[in-house]
Structure formats: C-alpha cells, structure tokens
Amino acid sequence: MVEIKGLTFKELEEFVQSLGLERYRAKQIAQWLYKKRVKTFEEMTNISKQARKLLSEKAVIDVLRLVKVEESSDGTRKYLFELPDGNRVESVFIPERDWNTLCVSTQVGCPVGCTFCLTAKDGFTRNLTVAEIVDQYIHVQRDVGEKRRISNVVFMGMGEPLLNFDNVKKAVEIMTHRDMLDLSTRKVTISTVGIVPGIERMAKEMSKVKLAVSLHATSDDLREKLVPLNRRYSIKDIMRALRRYPADNVRRIMIEYVMLEGVNDSLEDAKRLAKLVKGLKVKVNLIPFNYYPGAPFKPTPRERIEAFQRVLWNHNIAAFIRDSKGQDISAACGMLRTKEKACHA
Structure with missing residues (x-):
C-alpha cells in the first residue's frame, strides 16, 4: 500500500x-x-x-495512531503516536500569542547519543518515513482545531533530522507546497547536532528553510563528552560549514546551547561562544535543561543563564533564553514515550 x-x-x-x-x-x-x-x-x-x-x-491515508495526549496548564500539548510497526514517537504543540509551533520527530530513537538526552537512552531503531513525519502535523492540527493553525514547524523532536535527510527533505516539500500544507519556508526550522555533510547538502538543497545547530559546548573535549558524534565532526568542522552556509538577516542560523549547571555555563564559556560565532549571521538560543528522573545533569539557575546571556549581548551576539513550556507534563523529549513504556512493561 x-x-x-x-x-x-x-x-x-x-x-x-x-x-x-x-x-x-x-x-x-x-x-x-x-x-x-x-x-x-x-x-x-x-x-x-x-x-x-x-x-x-x-x-x-493515516499511518499514525494517536495513543495519548498530555496538556500543560500553559496550553502546550504533547502527543504520543504509534507507528504501523508498533514503535512510538512524540510530537509537541506549542501555542504562542501570535503563532503556533509544532515540534516533530524524524527517527525512532536517535543514533547520536547525547549524554543529556532522554531519547538517546533507548538507542536508535529506524528512520521515519515521509508520511510518518507529515502525519504528525495532520493529526495535531485535527486535534487542536482550525482556530489554532500550526504556522511553524521545527524538526527538533526525537532523532537527528540530517541523518534522515531524504525523507526530511520530501516532508519539507510537502509542508511548503501551496497545494499541500502551504507553510512558508521561513517558518520551518531543521535542527542538527552538527552533521557536516548534511549541513552542506542543506546549503544546496534546502537553504530556504532555517537551520539550527545544537552546539552545547565551546571546546571539543567537553563536546565529545556531551555529544559523542563530535569525534567525527569537530567544532572547527561545524563552524567551517556554517561560514559557508547562505544565511542572511531574515534566516539567521540558530545556535542552540543547553545550559547544564557547572558543566558548560561559566562566563568563560560565554566568551568562548561569542568568539566562535563572531562574524556569523546567528542568534543564540540558551535552553534551560529539562530535568528528568535519573538525569546526570542539573539545570543552570536562571540568574546564571541571564549572566551568560549578558556576556553574549556585550559581544554583539543576539542571545535569547528559551521559554520552557510544558513543565507540568512530560516535558523532556522522549519522556512521555518512556513513561508509557514503563507503564506497560
């Protein structure tokens, strides 16, 4: 079929x-x-x-089955979907005052193995098909209703999008085609941990959508501990690819940086980060760590995140603190899937 x-x-x-x-x-x-x-x-x-x-x-038509929805007091909704083979993935609907964002998954599990990520604990099973990616949008839009149209899509859920490049590219084409989901390419963001060949392909084949890079550290020694894939693609390799990427003031590259207490949140880290991205058309997104039971890290206190942010602004780097949504539900990526698996073990 x-x-x-x-x-x-x-x-x-x-x-x-x-x-x-x-x-x-x-x-x-x-x-x-x-x-x-x-x-x-x-x-x-x-x-x-x-x-x-x-x-x-x-x-x-439908390839996903909705298993569970959790709704936060702030309106954030987390969805657990079952695939035709019984595997499960998550999506998150994030309402804002002027727009609504959907965070979609691209893989069952993740092969990258970031040490702070709950999804990584289950390892990698397989890539999602194009329909399994697109169907997340359809199911969630059905659920939230026409008055809350999903205007933004971020490929930041379970999995590494650039390791499922071909299916992600086709999903983006469907999402942005005028006779299909008809989203603006500027409203679609693909987040990568730094797959350099994928970034280079994006520059040639998908440069109209936005690129986000999960950096999380300013030295290779630390990044290799947090993001093991750094052994293959170093910070220098990633920065070289970003300097060749066709960014502009409208489509700035987003640098994502999860704040881990006592690990990567010093003012010296902030200064090194400013030096790394100097000259690039970027904005930095400082992400408070979503703690989950058994996590090996703690979230950086808010005041220290703000101090980190001030250092970046003082170096003329646009830096923002992500507003953590859905804190009263299974907020961390992979938590709802893990919780449901434990319930049925």
Whole structure:
C-alpha cells in the first residue's frame, strides 16, 4: 500500500495517472488530504465512487495512531503516536500569542547519543518515513482545531533530522507546497547536532528553510563528552560549514546551547561562544535543561543563564533564553514515550 501523505505533489500526480485517473485529480486529492484532513477516501465527494474505491485499494491515508495526549496548564500539548510497526514517537504543540509551533520527530530513537538526552537512552531503531513525519502535523492540527493553525514547524523532536535527510527533505516539500500544507519556508526550522555533510547538502538543497545547530559546548573535549558524534565532526568542522552556509538577516542560523549547571555555563564559556560565532549571521538560543528522573545533569539557575546571556549581548551576539513550556507534563523529549513504556512493561 502506498503511504499517500508521503508523496510530493509531482509524485501524487504520477500516482493518480498510474491508476488511470486524470492528472488534475492530484490537486483535488491534495485538497482533501491537507486542507480538509479527511481520514478516508470515501469522504472525497468530488471524486467518483469508482476512483475512491481504487484509491482505497492502493493507498493508505493515516499511518499514525494517536495513543495519548498530555496538556500543560500553559496550553502546550504533547502527543504520543504509534507507528504501523508498533514503535512510538512524540510530537509537541506549542501555542504562542501570535503563532503556533509544532515540534516533530524524524527517527525512532536517535543514533547520536547525547549524554543529556532522554531519547538517546533507548538507542536508535529506524528512520521515519515521509508520511510518518507529515502525519504528525495532520493529526495535531485535527486535534487542536482550525482556530489554532500550526504556522511553524521545527524538526527538533526525537532523532537527528540530517541523518534522515531524504525523507526530511520530501516532508519539507510537502509542508511548503501551496497545494499541500502551504507553510512558508521561513517558518520551518531543521535542527542538527552538527552533521557536516548534511549541513552542506542543506546549503544546496534546502537553504530556504532555517537551520539550527545544537552546539552545547565551546571546546571539543567537553563536546565529545556531551555529544559523542563530535569525534567525527569537530567544532572547527561545524563552524567551517556554517561560514559557508547562505544565511542572511531574515534566516539567521540558530545556535542552540543547553545550559547544564557547572558543566558548560561559566562566563568563560560565554566568551568562548561569542568568539566562535563572531562574524556569523546567528542568534543564540540558551535552553534551560529539562530535568528528568535519573538525569546526570542539573539545570543552570536562571540568574546564571541571564549572566551568560549578558556576556553574549556585550559581544554583539543576539542571545535569547528559551521559554520552557510544558513543565507540568512530560516535558523532556522522549519522556512521555518512556513513561508509557514503563507503564506497560
């Protein structure tokens, strides 16, 4: 069966033609899938009954099953989805005053193994398909309703997006196509731990979307302990790739830096970070660590994060502190999945 939400618009046209249907049917089907978010082909009432029957024999619409939703007092919603093979992934809906953001997963587990990340504890199982990525958006938009349209998508959930590059690229194409989800490319952000070949491919193939790089340290010695993949792609390698990346004032590169008490949060760290990114069109996102039971690190106190931020501003580096959402639910990435697994063990 074809996962129809995994087809780009061109592929959808080719698919309907392979079934003996007219090419213009692709646009009609896309409208039903992405604008009206139907669950069955039977709901596509401007398509003949025979065509609907044929489509239902050859393709599947929904590939995810919603298992659980947790809602925070601030409106943040965390979703646990089951995939066709029984694996599970998470998505997070984050409401803001003027926009709504969806954080999507790209892999089951993660092969990178960052020592502060809960998702890494379960290791890596597989990449998500294109449809499994896109379907997260569809399911969440159905749940939150039309009045709260998801305007921003961040590839910052479970997994390393650039290690699933081809499927992520196709998912972005579907999300930004005018006849599909019709998001602005400027509202899509892909976060990487620093996969240099992936950053270089992004520069050539997806430079219209925003790039975020999870740096988390200012020396290779420390970064290798926090992000083992640093042994393959050093800070110097990452910075070299970023200096060649086509950023501008509208699409600045985001440097993500999780604040770990007594580990990477000194004022000297801040000065080294300012030196590293000097001359780049970047903004720095300081992320309070989301503590989870058994975590080997503690969150940096707020006042120290603010002192770190001041050092960056004093060096003319735009630095912001991420507003931690969903603190009264399973906030850390992977926590809801882990909790549910423990409940059914």
